[in-house]
Amino acid sequence: MTDISSSPAAAPKRKPRQSLLTQDARTAKRNRAETRFKLYGIAAIAIGLLMLAILLVTIVSRGTGAFQQTFITLDVPLLEAKLDKNGNRNLAEIKKVSTFGYAPLMATAMEQKVAEMGFQTPLTPKEMAQMLSKDSPATLRNFVLENPDAIGTTVSFELLTNSRVDGYIKGRVTRDSIANDKNINVEQIDLVDALYGDGSLEKRFNLAFITGADASDARPEAAGIGVAMIGSLFMMLVVLALALPIGVAASIYLEEFAPKNWITDIIEVNISNLAAVPSIVFGILGLAVFINYMHLPNSAPLVGGLVLTLMTLPTIIISTRASLKSVPPSIRDAALGVGASKMQSVFHHVLPLAAPGILTGTIIGLAQALGETAPLLLIGMVGFIASNPPDSIASGLLDPNSAMPAQIYEWAKRADPAFYERAWGGIIILLVFLITMNAIAVMLRRRFERRW
Amino acid sequence: MKDSALLEMDVTTKDIKIAARDVQVYYGDTHAIKDVSVDIEDKTVTALIGPSGCGKSTFLRCINRMNDTIDVCRVSGDIRIDGEDIYDRKVDPVQLRAKVGMVFQKPNPFPKSIYDNVAYGPRIHGLARNKAELDEIVERALKRGAIWNEVKDRLNAPGTGLSGGQQQRLCIARAVATEPEVLLMDEPCSALDPIATAQVEELIDELRRDYSVVIVTHSMQQAARVSQRTAFFHLGNLVEFGETDKIFTSPEDPRTESYITGRIG
Numbered sequence: 001m002t003d004i005s006s007s008p009a010a011a012p013k014r015k016p017r018q019s020l021l022t023q024d025a026r027t028a029k030r031n032r033a034e035t036r037f038k039l040y041g042i043a044a045i046a047i048g049l050l051m052l053a054i055l056l057v058t059i060v061s062r063g064t065g066a067f068q069q070t071f072i073t074l075d076v077p078l079l080e081a082k083l084d085k086n087g088n089r090n091l092a093e094i095k096k097v098s099t100f101g102y103a104p105l106m107a108t109a110m111e112q113k114v115a116e117m118g119f120q121t122p123l124t125p126k127e128m129a130q131m132l133s134k135d136s137p138a139t140l141r142n143f144v145l146e147n148p149d150a151i152g153t154t155v156s157f158e159l160l161t162n163s164r165v166d167g168y169i170k171g172r173v174t175r176d177s178i179a180n181d182k183n184i185n186v187e188q189i190d191l192v193d194a195l196y197g198d199g200s201l202e203k204r205f206n207l208a209f210i211t212g213a214d215a216s217d218a219r220p221e222a223a224g225i226g227v228a229m230i231g232s233l234f235m236m237l238v239v240l241a242l243a244l245p246i247g248v249a250a251s252i253y254l255e256e257f258a259p260k261n262w263i264t265d266i267i268e269v270n271i272s273n274l275a276a277v278p279s280i281v282f283g284i285l286g287l288a289v290f291i292n293y294m295h296l297p298n299s300a301p302l303v304g305g306l307v308l309t310l311m312t313l314p315t316i317i318i319s320t321r322a323s324l325k326s327v328p329p330s331i332r333d334a335a336l337g338v339g340a341s342k343m344q345s346v347f348h349h350v351l352p353l354a355a356p357g358i359l360t361g362t363i364i365g366l367a368q369a370l371g372e373t374a375p376l377l378l379i380g381m382v383g384f385i386a387s388n389p390p391d392s393i394a395s396g397l398l399d400p401n402s403a404m405p406a407q408i409y410e411w412a413k414r415a416d417p418a419f420y421e422r423a424w425g426g427i428i429i430l431l432v433f434l435i436t437m438n439a440i441a442v443m444l445r446r447r448f449e450r451r452w
Numbered sequence: 453m454k455d456s457a458l459l460e461m462d463v464t465t466k467d468i469k470i471a472a473r474d475v476q477v478y479y480g481d482t483h484a485i486k487d488v489s490v491d492i493e494d495k496t497v498t499a500l501i502g503p504s505g506c507g508k509s510t511f512l513r514c515i516n517r518m519n520d521t522i523d524v525c526r527v528s529g530d531i532r533i534d535g536e537d538i539y540d541r542k543v544d545p546v547q548l549r550a551k552v553g554m555v556f557q558k559p560n561p562f563p564k565s566i567y568d569n570v571a572y573g574p575r576i577h578g579l580a581r582n583k584a585e586l587d588e589i590v591e592r593a594l595k596r597g598a599i600w601n602e603v604k605d606r607l608n609a610p611g612t613g614l615s616g617g618q619q620q621r622l623c624i625a626r627a628v629a630t631e632p633e634v635l636l637m638d639e640p641c642s643a644l645d646p647i648a649t650a651q652v653e654e655l656i657d658e659l660r661r662d663y664s665v666v667i668v669t670h671s672m673q674q675a676a677r678v679s680q681r682t683a684f685f686h687l688g689n690l691v692e693f694g695e696t697d698k699i700f701t702s703p704e705d706p707r708t709e710s711y712i713t714g715r716i717g
Binding site: 251259330332334335337338341344348353 | 516521523546547550553554555560561562563573576577626629682
């Protein structure tokens with residue numbers, strides 16, 4: 001009441017009247033600060049997107065080459081004199097002819113091909129055959145062992161060329177760059193041009209890169225990531241089979257049942273710490289425990305899986321506990337209130353609500369494990385392991401194998417640039433796997449997320 | 453008036469259902485409930501009123517041992533239901549909670565269908581031998597919860613899709629489905645609008661025929677409307693306990709009077 005009756009003049013130090021139509025200095029300053037902050041944010045995002053774009057463009061531009069390979073179409077006479085001297089088609093005797101015995105056939109085939117084309121070259125047939133992959137005689141031998149009746153006939157093959165020819169077709173190798181290269185010479189390049197013009201040399205999609213096994217240093221064109229992929233798959237199966245039940249059981253106990261005291265506090269802190277332990281530490285632990293003490297085989301996906309399980313467990317436990325925590329306590333009260341036991345309340349009500357979070361965490365953990373190289377280094381899964389695809393689950397788990405990231409690392413450190421290209425190609429495949437897994441995680445979350 | 457009608461209804465029995473003697477509750481170092489002794493009658497609505505933090509919800513949660521789920525909580529003293537000490541070593545709290553149902557402050561249906569919400573208790577306690585029996589139990593419970601007519605055509609719809617008042621009545625139906633003898637209600641109407649509140653209050657009065665109902669409420673009008681007996685808690689003490697109309701018309705303790713006239717709280 002007194003406010004109304006007192007005259008305006010009596011009010012002490014009244015602020016001067018400020019029009020709303022003009023901005024005062026303070027407001028302008030605050031607005032400028034806000035604008036600046038927004039710009040910083042946009043700049044940060046722009047830098048991030050730019051880096052991502054550069055990364056993707058680099059990977060795609062360098063890696064796509066690995067999915068294509070140069071093949072030559074060649075009619076190879078399977079001479080009886082070379083392959084089956086006695087002419088009795090006895091498989092045991094045919095098997096005695098090693099891949100060296102097939103090499104002359106390649107030279108003959110190349111010589112015939114060049115003569116057919118009417119191309120003049122100073123190259124000897126042997127030099128011409130060098131243009132083919134060192135893998136080709138093996139291809140021929142496998143074919144002959146499967147079809148012994150083909151001996152004596154001429155069969156058309158699509159054979160891999162060697163990595164220099166392939167590089168020349170892809171533009172990695174040029175006439176200038178081969179000056180000091182002992183693996184290819186200018187005459188061979190001329191022949192490549194002629195064959196390419198003829199259409200018998202062509203670059204096409206190479207399924208063997210996705211399905212095949214690693215190859216030795218001399219034949220990068222034959223190397224594939226398929227077997228390493230199977231190694232990764234078996235490791236992931238081990239991780240999933242162990243880490244998910246152990247992790248979920250541990251988190252449920254810690255979150256729902258364990259008393260809250262200093263012991264559980266210490267366990268909690270240490271689980272968080274474990275998540276930050278460098279993965280190579282888990283590798284040396286695996287070496288000491290699983291290989292040296294328990295005498296599990298070297299380089300086996302089983303051991304890799306065990307090591308990665310140790311590494312993934314903290315991730316799964318942390319995400320599972322977080323999703324258990326996010327289930328509102330009112331649901332637990334409701335279940336207990338109608339007389340459910342603690343375990344019934346957890347398994348009937350809390351766990352189903354936490355499941356999407358648990359699954360997402362598990363998939364993220366698996367994706368992390370899939371891309372992990374360092375621990376595999378110590379248990380012998382990084383190195384030249386040219387094994388065939390495993391024929392049973394036991395051999396898949398116990399036979400020496402590599403893993404996708406280990407294979408990529410292995411290729412990247414080899415000298416031949418053809419392997420470098422394959423390393424990028426391998427990264428594309430690995431990324432496809434990771435993106436797929438993350439997409440599944442997002443989908444599961446969307447699909448099963450329930451509101452309460 | 454409905455209020456007076458409620459008060460005129462006779463209390464059919466005077467059996468003591470719950471007898472509490474010298475109950476003390478500690479949360480860690482905090483002494484939350486001090487020396488509370490109270491006799492709660494069967495087939496009666498007993499209201500617990502008092503300012504926030506006075507311990508009325510804590511006392512309520514002692515009656516079905518929900519406080520056991522809180523690690524730091526310790527309860528001493530003696531609470532007997534039908535003469536049996538519920539804090540006896542031999543008592544399994546899970547069995548106790550089947551006998552003493554509870555409805556919470558915030559409606560908390562399970563994120564399942566309406567049917568499954570109600571059927572859950574009977575299922576875990578094995579009250580139904582077959583589907584037909586279970587259907588019958590669910591229907592009876594939903595009718596007791598005064599929500600049958602609204603949901604009978606959509607029993608498979610999610611319970612969380614109902615309105616707040618419907619959800620709370622569903623929770624009451626869920627609580628009565630296990631055939632409890634005592635029904636505890638912790639501010640069941642605090643999240644509801646006046647119309648839903650009126651429906652739930654009417655329901656509480658209905659439930660009095662079969663159960664001993666203990667209700668915690670912040671609304672003194674509500675206590676006056678639904679209860680026959682009222683207990684006033686203040687700072688962990690039971691200040692006054694008696695007939696509701698007596699508490700509200702001529703309280704003995706000056707603190708009760710201050711509270712109901714709005715001076716403390």
